[in-house]
Amino acid sequence: MISSMATAPAPTPRRHARPLRQGFTEGTKHLIVIFVVLVQLMPLGFMVLISFKSSSQFLQNPFGLTWPFQGQNYTAVWPLIARPLFNSVLYGLSTAIGSVMIASVSAFVLARYRFPGRELLYYAIIMLLMIPGIMNLVPAFLIVVRLHLFNTPWAIILPGIAGGQVMAIFLLRTFFGALPEDLFEAARIDGASMFQTYAKIALPLSFPILFTAGLLQFFAAFNDFIWPSVVVTSAHWIPITVAVDQMSGQYGGPIGTEMAAYTLASLPLLVLFAVTSRQFIRGMVSGAIKV
Amino acid sequence: MHLLKARWLYVWLVPTFVLLAVFSYWPPLLSLITAFYHDTGGNGVGSRYFVGLANFRAIFSDPTFYLALEHIAILTFVPLLLSLFVNILIAELLFNMKSHWWAGLYRFLIMVPMVTPAIVGTLIWSFFYSPINGLLNILLGDLGLGRYEHTWLANNHYALPALLFMGIPFLWGLGALIVLAGLQGVPDSVFEAAALDGATSWRRIRRIDLPLVAGQIRLLIILGIIGGLQNFFQPLIMTQGGPNNATMVPGLMMYQWAFESGSGIPQYGLATAMGILLFVGILGLTLGLNRLVRNHGENV
Numbered sequence: 001m002i003s004s005m006a007t008a009p010a011p012t013p014r015r016h017a018r019p020l021r022q023g024f025t026e027g028t029k030h031l032i033v034i035f036v037v038l039v040q041l042m043p044l045g046f047m048v049l050i051s052f053k054s055s056s057q058f059l060q061n062p063f064g065l066t067w068p069f070q071g072q073n074y075t076a077v078w079p080l081i082a083r084p085l086f087n088s089v090l091y092g093l094s095t096a097i098g099s100v101m102i103a104s105v106s107a108f109v110l111a112r113y114r115f116p117g118r119e120l121l122y123y124a125i126i127m128l129l130m131i132p133g134i135m136n137l138v139p140a141f142l143i144v145v146r147l148h149l150f151n152t153p154w155a156i157i158l159p160g161i162a163g164g165q166v167m168a169i170f171l172l173r174t175f176f177g178a179l180p181e182d183l184f185e186a187a188r189i190d191g192a193s194m195f196q197t198y199a200k201i202a203l204p205l206s207f208p209i210l211f212t213a214g215l216l217q218f219f220a221a222f223n224d225f226i227w228p229s230v231v232v233t234s235a236h237w238i239p240i241t242v243a244v245d246q247m248s249g250q251y252g253g254p255i256g257t258e259m260a261a262y263t264l265a266s267l268p269l270l271v272l273f274a275v276t277s278r279q280f281i282r283g284m285v286s287g288a289i290k291v
Numbered sequence: 292m293h294l295l296k297a298r299w300l301y302v303w304l305v306p307t308f309v310l311l312a313v314f315s316y317w318p319p320l321l322s323l324i325t326a327f328y329h330d331t332g333g334n335g336v337g338s339r340y341f342v343g344l345a346n347f348r349a350i351f352s353d354p355t356f357y358l359a360l361e362h363i364a365i366l367t368f369v370p371l372l373l374s375l376f377v378n379i380l381i382a383e384l385l386f387n388m389k390s391h392w393w394a395g396l397y398r399f400l401i402m403v404p405m406v407t408p409a410i411v412g413t414l415i416w417s418f419f420y421s422p423i424n425g426l427l428n429i430l431l432g433d434l435g436l437g438r439y440e441h442t443w444l445a446n447n448h449y450a451l452p453a454l455l456f457m458g459i460p461f462l463w464g465l466g467a468l469i470v471l472a473g474l475q476g477v478p479d480s481v482f483e484a485a486a487l488d489g490a491t492s493w494r495r496i497r498r499i500d501l502p503l504v505a506g507q508i509r510l511l512i513i514l515g516i517i518g519g520l521q522n523f524f525q526p527l528i529m530t531q532g533g534p535n536n537a538t539m540v541p542g543l544m545m546y547q548w549a550f551e552s553g554s555g556i557p558q559y560g561l562a563t564a565m566g567i568l569l570f571v572g573i574l575g576l577t578l579g580l581n582r583l584v585r586n587h588g589e590n591v
Contacts (some may be wrong), residue, residue, distance in 0.1 A: 032380070128311070230550055284465050
């Protein structure tokens with residue numbers, strides 16, 4: 001006994017004392033996060049679940065799975081939302097491409113050339129990041145009416161580009177400004193025009209950040225509701241967000257088809273996010289932090 | 292150095308500034324004019340007459356305005372406080388998680404609500420609260436709590452709490468990721484030093500993590516206030532400010548004056564005046580808060 005105790009390895013001296021309270025175990029951490037995520041995703045979960053139910057299935061068993069799945073909810077609602085869905089993709093793409101193109105030109109000039117009033121012009125742009133959007137809602141509507149853009153796609157696209165370019169200029173100017181001057185100097189010595197330096201040097205180098213800026217713009221335009229609902233009333237030009245809202249109020253049809261419409265309205269962005277989540281998350285976080 | 296080209300440089304900036312002139316600089320100026328007129332018909336180009344500050348006076352003497360201020364204060368600050376706690380908690384848990392694969396998956400999942408159209412989430416909650424086959428009442432009935440069933444959004448007492456509750460679990464994906472990015476920006480040596488000193492997890496979070504991400508937390512507070520005070524999305528979709536103005540907020544008053552006058556005349560003057568008041572209030576509050584926090588930080 002005694003000898004065995006003597007030869008038993010002495011407890012290895014710890015480099016530092018074991019903390020008295022270690023905080024959560026790994027398992028607890030996962031449980032808490034999973035719980036919060038589940039609660040957060042619950043509305044979307046019910047949306048998908050109920051979208052496969054007929055009205056009687058919903059009344060009999062609203063919370064569980066019911067067989068057979070009512071795939072026809074989707075085919076029934078598709079004709080009603082196909083056009084708005086197309087409109088939303090159109091608004092998202094044109095806003096994203098337009099704002100990034102215009103922003104990259106301006107950001108390039110503001111970052112790589114010196115001219116009188118440069119800083120003033122730059123601040124005239126980025127101060128707009130400070131203006132709460134709500135103040136512009138009513139006057140921008142009055143302007144759209146005066147310019148005869150009311151009820152046309154331009155009422156959504158042009159203000160989208162105007163507003164979207166601000167953040168993009170802010171991000172891109174920082175990026176262009178950090179590129180080494182040697183690149184541009186060499187191009188100039190070779191006789192490259194200003195447009196060539198922009199198109200052949202600045203643009204290709206900034207492709208990832210251009211993509212991210214456009215991506216954020218696409219999501220913002222696709223999700224927008226209040227502005228489009230105010231400036232576009234014709235059924236031919238409403239985006240999907242406005243279409244599903246109208247459907248919930250007046251359609252009054254079976255709950256399953258309503259949920260199928262919501263699911264289809266959410267699907268394009270969810271798929272796009274699944275494919276681009278890395279760029280999207282990085283863009284959102286860095287955009288928010290830099291402001 | 293390229294001064295000679297200056298004239299061409301300005302040409303390159305024309306698209307940006309034409310668009311900004313029309314849709315970003317003109318609107319605030321138009322607000323400053325419209326807010327001093329009383330509308331008597333037409334889309335702001337119809338007949339109207341100058342009334343000086345009467346629109347502002349009308350807003351300040353409207354009891355609904357004060358009710359709306361109270362509501363927007365509740366709808367902004369209660370979720371903001373709760374979401375600060377939840378965002379920091381989730382950020383800390385993800386930061387301290389051993390498995391990067393799982394942490395990455397959770398990061399993806401908490402962003403999903405942010406990329407679903409807000410209108411969809413709002414309509415689903417409307418359906419949860421609906422008195423006809425709404426999930427909440429069905430659930431209460433199934434649990435034998437039928438006496439607690441309500442027409443949630445049409446009830447004076449429950450409409451505002453119902454709008455608050457739909458924020459559950461008060462996690463703002465982007466907010467948590469901003470705090471997480473802040474934590475990841477802290478040099479490892481700081482945490483190693485804390486471990487050597489025998490700091491427990493709780494002590495480390497309180498004494499080291501939180502002060503180091505104070506900048507990110509301030510950003511969340513400011514973004515939350517700016518976004519919260521001008522928000523009228525859920526009342527617009529779910530309650531129209533009702534019942535009996537129980538969920539009325541300033542932004543929705545503005546919206547209804549301009550766009551939901553029904554058979555009456557749209558009151559663009561009143562609406563733009565409200566827009567200006569909201570702008571001044573939000574800007575003042577954020578600048579004041581920024582200064583307050585900054586001074587406080589320097590004194591400590």
